[in-house]
Amino acid sequence: MDANEFRRLGHQLVDWIADYRVRMPSLPVMSQVRPGEIRARFPKAPPARGGGLADAIAALDRDVLPGVTHWNHPAFFAYFPSNTSLASVLGDLVAAGLGAQGMSWVTSPAATEVEEVVMDWIRQMIGLPESFTGVVQDTASTSTLTALLCARERTSGFSQNGKGLQGGGSPLVVYASEQAHSSIEKDACLAGFGKAHLRLVGTDDAHALRLDLLDRAIAQDLEAGLRPCALVATTGTTGTTALDPVAGMAARAERHGLWLHVDAALAGTAMVLPECRGMWDGIERADSLVFNPHKWMGIGFDFSAYFVRDPQHLVRVMSTNPSYLRTAHDAEVRNLRDWGIPLGRRFRALKAWFHLVDVGVEAIQARIRRDLENARWLAAQVDAAPGWERMAPVPLQTVCLRHLPAGERDEARLAAHNLEIANGVNRGGKAYVTPSVLKGRQMIRVSVGAEGTEREHVEEVWGLLQEAAR
Amino acid sequence: MDANEFRRLGHQLVDWIADYRVRMPSLPVMSQVRPGEIRARFPKAPPARGGGLADAIAALDRDVLPGVTHWNHPAFFAYFPSNTSLASVLGDLVAAGLGAQGMSWVTSPAATEVEEVVMDWIRQMIGLPESFTGVVQDTASTSTLTALLCARERTSGFSQNGKGLQGGGSPLVVYASEQAHSSIEKDACLAGFGKAHLRLVGTDDAHALRLDLLDRAIAQDLEAGLRPCALVATTGTTGTTALDPVAGMAARAERHGLWLHVDAALAGTAMVLPECRGMWDGIERADSLVFNPHKWMGIGFDFSAYFVRDPQHLVRVMSTNPSYLRTAHDAEVRNLRDWGIPLGRRFRALKAWFHLVDVGVEAIQARIRRDLENARWLAAQVDAAPGWERMAPVPLQTVCLRHLPAGERDEARLAAHNLEIANGVNRGGKAYVTPSVLKGRQMIRVSVGAEGTEREHVEEVWGLLQEAAR
Numbered sequence: 001m002d003a004n005e006f007r008r009l010g011h012q013l014v015d016w017i018a019d020y021r022v023r024m025p026s027l028p029v030m031s032q033v034r035p036g037e038i039r040a041r042f043p044k045a046p047p048a049r050g051g052g053l054a055d056a057i058a059a060l061d062r063d064v065l066p067g068v069t070h071w072n073h074p075a076f077f078a079y080f081p082s083n084t085s086l087a088s089v090l091g092d093l094v095a096a097g098l099g100a101q102g103m104s105w106v107t108s109p110a111a112t113e114v115e116e117v118v119m120d121w122i123r124q125m126i127g128l129p130e131s132f133t134g135v136v137q138d139t140a141s142t143s144t145l146t147a148l149l150c151a152r153e154r155t156s157g158f159s160q161n162g163k164g165l166q167g168g169g170s171p172l173v174v175y176a177s178e179q180a181h182s183s184i185e186k187d188a189c190l191a192g193f194g195k196a197h198l199r200l201v202g203t204d205d206a207h208a209l210r211l212d213l214l215d216r217a218i219a220q221d222l223e224a225g226l227r228p229c230a231l232v233a234t235t236g237t238t239g240t241t242a243l244d245p246v247a248g249m250a251a252r253a254e255r256h257g258l259w260l261h262v263d264a265a266l267a268g269t270a271m272v273l274p275e276c277r278g279m280w281d282g283i284e285r286a287d288s289l290v291f292n293p294h295k296w297m298g299i300g301f302d303f304s305a306y307f308v309r310d311p312q313h314l315v316r317v318m319s320t321n322p323s324y325l326r327t328a329h330d331a332e333v334r335n336l337r338d339w340g341i342p343l344g345r346r347f348r349a350l351k352a353w354f355h356l357v358d359v360g361v362e363a364i365q366a367r368i369r370r371d372l373e374n375a376r377w378l379a380a381q382v383d384a385a386p387g388w389e390r391m392a393p394v395p396l397q398t399v400c401l402r403h404l405p406a407g408e409r410d411e412a413r414l415a416a417h418n419l420e421i422a423n424g425v426n427r428g429g430k431a432y433v434t435p436s437v438l439k440g441r442q443m444i445r446v447s448v449g450a451e452g453t454e455r456e457h458v459e460e461v462w463g464l465l466q467e468a469a470r
Numbered sequence: 471m472d473a474n475e476f477r478r479l480g481h482q483l484v485d486w487i488a489d490y491r492v493r494m495p496s497l498p499v500m501s502q503v504r505p506g507e508i509r510a511r512f513p514k515a516p517p518a519r520g521g522g523l524a525d526a527i528a529a530l531d532r533d534v535l536p537g538v539t540h541w542n543h544p545a546f547f548a549y550f551p552s553n554t555s556l557a558s559v560l561g562d563l564v565a566a567g568l569g570a571q572g573m574s575w576v577t578s579p580a581a582t583e584v585e586e587v588v589m590d591w592i593r594q595m596i597g598l599p600e601s602f603t604g605v606v607q608d609t610a611s612t613s614t615l616t617a618l619l620c621a622r623e624r625t626s627g628f629s630q631n632g633k634g635l636q637g638g639g640s641p642l643v644v645y646a647s648e649q650a651h652s653s654i655e656k657d658a659c660l661a662g663f664g665k666a667h668l669r670l671v672g673t674d675d676a677h678a679l680r681l682d683l684l685d686r687a688i689a690q691d692l693e694a695g696l697r698p699c700a701l702v703a704t705t706g707t708t709g710t711t712a713l714d715p716v717a718g719m720a721a722r723a724e725r726h727g728l729w730l731h732v733d734a735a736l737a738g739t740a741m742v743l744p745e746c747r748g749m750w751d752g753i754e755r756a757d758s759l760v761f762n763p764h765k766w767m768g769i770g771f772d773f774s775a776y777f778v779r780d781p782q783h784l785v786r787v788m789s790t791n792p793s794y795l796r797t798a799h800d801a802e803v804r805n806l807r808d809w810g811i812p813l814g815r816r817f818r819a820l821k822a823w824f825h826l827v828d829v830g831v832e833a834i835q836a837r838i839r840r841d842l843e844n845a846r847w848l849a850a851q852v853d854a855a856p857g858w859e860r861m862a863p864v865p866l867q868t869v870c871l872r873h874l875p876a877g878e879r880d881e882a883r884l885a886a887h888n889l890e891i892a893n894g895v896n897r898g899g900k901a902y903v904t905p906s907v908l909k910g911r912q913m914i915r916v917s918v919g920a921e922g923t924e925r926e927h928v929e930e931v932w933g934l935l936q937e938a939a940r
Contacts, residue, residue: 001555006560011484014481017476018473018474020567035579042587049832056824060564067579067584068570071578083569086471098490099770105505107539138814141811165634165636165664166635183790192630195634197633301814324906324915344611358522361517363520
C-alpha cells in the first residue's frame with residue numbers, strides 16, 4: 001500500500017469509526033450472533049493474491065460488526081466499564097503508524113520517556129506519593145503476576161538465581177480474600193506457589209477481607225512451618241467493589257515481612273477524587289499496586305498502570321542483558337523491557353497523553369462523580385422497590401441486586417429466575433448486565449461507567465430489569 | 471471529543487502518518503536524542519483542563535519524533551526487523567475505534583472468531599499440519615513462558631493444583647542452547663525452575679545446539695535424580711539465526727517425555743517459503759511453537775503467533791472460571807482468556823486480516839525471497855573483502871561480521887574497534903546495525919528485512935561499514 005492509498009482508506013476508516021460511535025446507541029449492546037456465525041463468513045484459506053483490503057473494509061459492517069459487543073455503548077453495564085475515548089483512539093493510531101518498539105530506551109527514547117511522563121501524571125492524579133514509580137503493563141492479571149514474582153523473589157532471597165522454588169525450603173504462602181479476582185489464584189498457580197499455598201481469607205458482611213481471619217491464617221501457617229510471602233488487598237472487588245482494609249493489611253504485611261500488593265483495577269480511577277482516597281487508606285505502605293486506566297479513566301485497552309516502591313527490585317527480577325541488547329546509555333536510562341515480562345513494548349503512552357490533554361483532570365473528576373451519583377441513585381431505587389434486594393454496599397459504581405418474587409425463598413429457583421432476568425435483558429440488546437454469584441446466591445451486577453452513560457440510561461436499565469422480572 | 475472533531479483530527483493524523491512514512495528515509499534511523507531530552511519537553515504535572523489535543527498533535531514533530539527510532543526505515547538493520555505495514559495500521563485503527571474486549575467469546579464473538587480464522591490462515595501459510603491450533607500472544611517472551619508453564623504442569627502431574635513447585639519432588643529441568651534467546655532464561659526463572667535447573671547446552675561451529683551435549687546433560691540430570699521437563703529448540707537464534715536440529719531434539723523429547731517448544735520468533739515467517747521448511751524439519755513433533763508475524767511478516771507489533779498441539783492442556787493450565795465470567799455458550803466456543811496469561815484481550819486479528827488480504831501470500835513470499843537474496847549478497851561481499859570476517863553461516867537474513875585490521879589479533883582491541891564501527895554507523899543516522907558479542911568475540915549484526923529495504927540499501931550499509939572501518 002502506498003501513502004496515497006493509505007490516506008484514502010485511512011480517511012474512510014476514520015469516518016467509519018466516527019459513524020460507528022454516533023450510531024452505537026442504536027446497536028444491540030451485546031452481540032447477538034451464534035457461535036461460529038462470524039467465522040463462517042471468512043474464507044478458510046489465506047488469499048494467494050492481494051488487493052482485497054477495500055473489500056475487507058466494505059465487509060466490516062456486514063461480517064464483523066454483528067459479532068462485536070459494544071463496550072463503549074451508553075447502556076453497557078456488564079463486567080466493569082472499558083472505555084476507549086476517541087482521543088485515545090487517535091493516540092493509538094499514531095503509535096501504530098510509527099511502529100516503534102520501546103523495549104530499550106535506545107530503540108525509541110520517546111516511547112520510554114513519554115511513558116515516564118504520563119505515568120507520573122497518573123501517579124499525581126490518584127494522589128500516590130512520589131515514592132511510587134509507574135510502568136505500563138497490558139492487564140491487571142499480568143501486573144499481579146509480576147507482583148507475586150517479585151514477592152516470591154524477595155522472600156526467597158532471590159531463589160530464581162539458584163534452585164527456584166525447587167530448593168526444598170519452607171513453602172511460601174500467598175494471602176488474599178475469597179472475593180479477590182480470579183487472576184490472583186491463576187497468578188499464584190503460574191508463579192509456582194501451588195493452590196495448596198494460597199489462602200483465600202473469609203470476608204465480612206461488606207465482602208471485605210476479615211483481618212482476624214487473616215491473622216489466624218498467618219499464625220497457622222507459621223506454626224506449620226510455612227513462610228508467609230505475599231498479601232493481596234483488593235480495593236474494589238470484581239464481585240461487589242468491596243474494599244479490603246488496606247491499612248490493617250499493611251500492618252500485617254510489615255509485621256510478617258509480606259509483600260503487599262493492592263489490586264485496584266477498577267477503583268484506582270476513583271482516586272482522582274480526593275473524597276474517595278479514604279477507600280485505600282494505607283496505600284502508601286503497599287509494595288506494589290495496579291489499576292487499569294483502560295477501565296474507567298478512558299484510556300483505551302490495554303493500558304494497565306503498575307506502580308512499585310522499589311523499581312530496583314522489579315528490575316532485578318525481570319532483567320535480561322544479553323550482548324545484543326546492551327547499549328552505551330544503559331546506566332543513564334530506563335530500559336522498560338526489564339520492568340515486566342514481555343521484551344517488546346508498544347508506544348502505549350501516546351494514547352494516555354492524547355486522552356489526558358484532551359479531557360483534563362477536572363473533566364475526568366466530573367465524570368467519575370456523575371457515575372458514582374448514578375450508581376447511588378440506582379441503589380436507592382432498588383432499596384425502595386418491593387421485591388428487589390440489594391446484595392452489597394455500593395461504595396463505587398457497581399450495584400449488585402436480585403429480584404425476590406413474593407413468597408419465593410428457594411435459592412435454586414431464585415438463581416434460575418435472576419439468571420433469566422439478566423439473560424433476557426442481554427438478549428434484548430438494549431442493555432448489557434452481568435449475572436454473577438455472590439456467596440452462593442445468584443445476583444445481577446449493574447456496573448455504571450461508560451463514557452456516554454447518563455442518568456437516563458441508568459433509568460432505562462432499571463426499567464428493563466423490572467420489566468424482565470414481570 | 472465529538473465525532474466531528476474526531477473526523478477532523480483523525481484525517482489530519484492519517485495524513486501525518488502518510489507523510490511520516492514518505493519522509494522516513496530522510497530521517498536518522500536511530501534516534502539521536504540524549505537521555506532525558508524528550509522528557510524535559512513535557513509538563514511535569516497533568517493538565518487540569520482539557521482542550522490540549524490540537525497542541526499535542528502539533529507537538530508530535532517537535533517533541534516526539536526526534537525521540538523515535540524508525541523501525542520501518544529501509545536502512546533499519548538492527549535487532550530483527552519489526553515491520554508494521556500500512557494495512558496493518560488501518561486494522562489496528564479499527565480495533566482501537568471499536569474498543570472491544572475479547573476476553574471471552576461473548577464479550578465480542580468477532581474478536582475470537584476472526585482470530586481463529588487468521589491464525590489458521592497463518593498456520594497454512596507456514597506449512598504447519600492441522601494438528602496445530604494457534605492463538606495470538608503479545609510477544610515471544612510471553613509465549614515461551616506459557617510453554618514452560620505448560621511443560622511444568624504436564625511433567626509435574628499438575629502440581630499447581632497442589633503444592634506447586636514447593637512439593638519437594640525431583641526438581642524439573644529445562645534445556646536450551648547457550649545461543650537461545652535471553653527470554654528462555656528469564657522465563658525459566660519466572661516459572662520457578664531456577665537457574666540451577668536450566669541447562670544451556672553448547673553449540674557447534676554453526677552455533678546450533680549439539681545433540682551429543684544435550685544427551686550428556688540429560689543423562690547427568692537423570693543420574694542425579696533430577697527430572698528433565700522442557701526442551702527449547704531455536705529456529706533462527708537471535709545472535710546468528712542458527713538452526714537447532716529440531717528433528718533430533720524431538721527424538722530426545724519423545725524418548726524422555728520432555729515438552730518440546732520451538733522458538734522461531736524471526737524464522738517462522740521464512741516458512742511461507744516451502745524451500746525454507748527443511749530448516750525446522752521435525753516441527754510437527756513439537757508440543758508448542760512461537761513465531762512473530764510482527765517481525766518479518768509485516769503485521770504490526772504486537773502479534774505473536776503461538777501454536778500448540780494440545781489446546782486442552784493449555785486451557786487447563788491457564789483457565790479461570792469465576793461466576794462473573796461464565797456464559798451460556800462456554801461449552802461451544804473458545805474463551806481466549808483461557809489461552810494465555812492476561813485476562814483482557816484486544817482485537818488484534820483485525821490488523822492481521824487487513825495485512826494479509828492487502829498483500830496476499832505470494833507477495834509476502836516474494837519479499838522474503840528478496841531479503842534472503844540481499845543477505846546472501848552481503849555475505850558474499852564480506853567473504854570477498856580483505857580485512858573482513860563473516861562470523862556465522864547465513865541461512866536467513868542476518869549477516870554477522872567484523873572488521874579485522876591487518877595484523878590486529880588482540881580480541882580486546884578488535885572488540886573496541888568493531889563496537890566503534892557499529893556505533894559510528896548508528897550515530898551517523900544513515901543506517902542502524904546492532905553490535906553484539908558471539909562466543910566472546912565482538913561482532914556487528916546486519917539484519918535485513920524492513921519492508922522498504924532494497925538491494926541499494928544493503929549496498930549502502932555495506933559502504934557505511936567499510937567507511938567507518940577506515
